[in-house]
Amino acid sequence: MTPVHVGTIDTVSAVPRRVCVVGAGYVGLTAAACLAHLGHRVRCVDSDPARLGQLLEGQIPIHEPGLEDLVAAGVDQGRLEFLADLEQALLDTEIALLCVGTPPQSSGEPDLSHLAAAARQLSAAATKDLILVVKSTVPPGTCEALELVCAEVVAPGVVVRVASSPEFLRESRAIEDFLAPDRVVVGTEYLDVAETVASLYPAGSTVVHCDRRGAELVKYAANTFLAIKISFANEVARLCEALGTDATTVLAGVGLDARIGTAFLRPGPGYGGSCLPKDVAGFRAVGQTLGTQTRLADATEQENLHARLFVVSKLALVLGSLAGKQVAVLGLAFKAGTDDTRDSPGVHIARQLIAAGADVRCFDPLASPAEAPGNWAHSAAAAVTGSDAVVVTTAAEEFKSLDPAVVAAAMRGTVLLDAAGVFDIAACSAVGLTVYGIGRGAPTDFHAIVWPPLRWAHPVATAAR
Ligand SMILES: NC(=O)c1ccc[n+]([C@@H]2O[C@H](COP(=O)([O-])OP(=O)(O)OC[C@H]3O[C@@H](n4cnc5c(N)ncnc54)[C@H](O)[C@@H]3O)[C@@H](O)[C@H]2O)c1
Structure with a gap:
């Protein structure tokens, strides 16, 4: 197992990157806008034509304080664009963030089909080596399995490496959480991949670097x-x-x-x-x-x-x-x-x-x-x-x-x-x-306490427990 490293890996300002963000929901759109704010050049794609249409017209499809202004600033400064075409989104890019949904199935297991589809599409479109960063919440082992899926469709000579970097933002405080994270978790066995992924985040962030299964489990735990x-x-x-x-x-x-x-x-x-x-x-x-x-x-x-x-x-x-x-x-x-x-x-x-x-x-x-x-x-x-x-x-x-x-x-x-x-x-x-x-207000479930030998009585109301 890769040794766990907890510390800081610098810095974003020194390395502005071209980043492709896949999925423009709460996680993807926040990440795209914040990465642009941090100086990266971001192309954000979404497979939902209605959502993409809204974004192209300058509308924000979700409610998240401050997001509209941050998106507008990124677009105005030429650092953030929205598009449908994955191949175009991957141009000159060595790193793509996967931020698609992983909704629950009736068994409790997450539906990873959107993630697999997106990884497959990106790998098939890649013309040079690519790092795929899974920000979606997934069960341990997913990144390893995805890498095999990618290898099946990638062009000869192109290498796709899949890393985990789960997202911890809270809705309604998504931007502050992204820009001032308690910690950044990066799961990969390759040090160069870890440094590239960590360099996307705000300079000085505390980075926990571990293997992929460990990073995936951090989020669930x-x-x-x-x-x-x-x-x-x-x-x-x-x-x-x-x-x-x-x-x-x-x-x-x-x-x-x-x-x-x-x-x-x-x-x-x-x-x-x-x-x-x-x-x-x-x-x-x-x-x-x-x-x-x-x-x-x-x-x-x-x-x-x-x-x-x-x-x-x-x-x-x-x-x-x-x-x-x-x-x-x-x-x-x-x-x-x-x-x-x-x-x-x-x-x-x-x-x-x-x-x-x-x-x-x-x-x-x-x-x-x-x-x-x-x-x-x-x-x-x-x-x-x-x-x-x-x-x-x-x-x-x-x-x-x-x-x-x-x-x-x-x-x-x-x-x-x-x-x-x-x-x-x-x-x-x-x-x-x-x-x-809940635990306050008028009583509906007030009981006599009978801890012998000390006991005292109160009126007993009907239980709703
Ligand atoms: N919402 C949160 O607060 C939050 C916080 C941390 C982690 N997460 C995790 O992040 C992931 C995304 O969550 P979300 O709330 O942003 O989801 P969401 O449903 O709001 O957004 C997902 C977006 O991905 C798009 N998409 C799906 N498949 C695609 C494809 N193949 N190509 C391009 N776009 C595609 C969808 O159209 C949608 O716009 C989930 O795994 C979730 O568990 C969510």
Whole structure:
């Protein structure tokens, strides 16, 4: 195995390169714009004609703060161009980044067909030696297998080497994450390839250089760990509810230990998006393939499903029944600050509410109305008007700035199920709203504690665990 190296490999400013970026989604478009910003000359291709058409007209197909300006600057300065033709995109280029989707299949394994197709197309079009860098999230062993696929179609005398450099950006903070990464991971057995790949990134970045399988696993393991942290917070939150104490404070007390950290330690409606659910499933699938147990990841996946259902069952408990109730769902994107609704708790919860007979009206400040499982309201205020209950699934700024008095006056009922923890409970109570949360708010699951020999009794409410 190649020895692992952790350190810095310099520098981008000394080596501006010609780079081809394949896939203009959250990862590819961000990478293309940021690489151009760093001084590289970037050609970005996408196989979706509609998406490419938008980009050629100067429109950005996704919501990502700052991306529009960065793309425009790259195009204006002549360092960023969009095109459909791979051969043209590869001209004078020794390096191509693969940023295509790897969506989950029903087995939990990712669908690598887009990646294989793109690698095959690039290799067939290559007229000189090429480094393919896989930025998509893939199971360990993928880069090695891709290299064999490339070798089948490449022209005689041309060598294609495949490296791994997984992407760690967060949607809604993609640009800052790309330009100031916590670390850059480069997986390749060749030192010259490692230096070339590392030289694309911002100068001074901390680079972890390892073999390809190791680099691929870093991404799966990192996302699985984040998912475990979120699920653990939800488990603690349910204990807090049963104990009648506040999870926000308890988890702050836990997370402020520097060994633990407060990030991703907030209770909520579970994790979602295009990455965490898929990568936990992928991590588990790797274990199954290798015959290695992944008990923590298995339990996390179950816990996350439960976290979403918990919101629905809690509302059913509070309202008595969901049938015929008018419920506003605020938040359809998987988190605040993005329009991405892939595997989103908000969408899942809205669907469950509808299945239970509720009349659901949804609003999200960024997501498309087409993603709404129920009716779409044109504003948060319109969504809550006349509702029996309001469910909040993300900490969008628009929701944080809602005036509880205005919400209370507009609603028919008084139940505010704030799964995202954005509302001030005292301010809501003052205007007659009853706030239920995840590990905070009004109790629905408060238990007598019976630790002999010390015991004391509290009124016991019906369990929703
Ligand atoms: N979205 C994130 O926050 C994030 C973060 C880190 C890693 N990732 C990983 O990065 C990869 C890409 O994710 P994304 O969210 O950017 O996906 P996306 O679906 O937003 O974008 C993928 C793009 O690739 C294009 N494409 C597919 N096949 C192609 C081909 N053969 N040639 C050219 N273009 C092609 C699609 O048209 C699409 O525009 C995934 O593996 C994902 O798991 C995503």
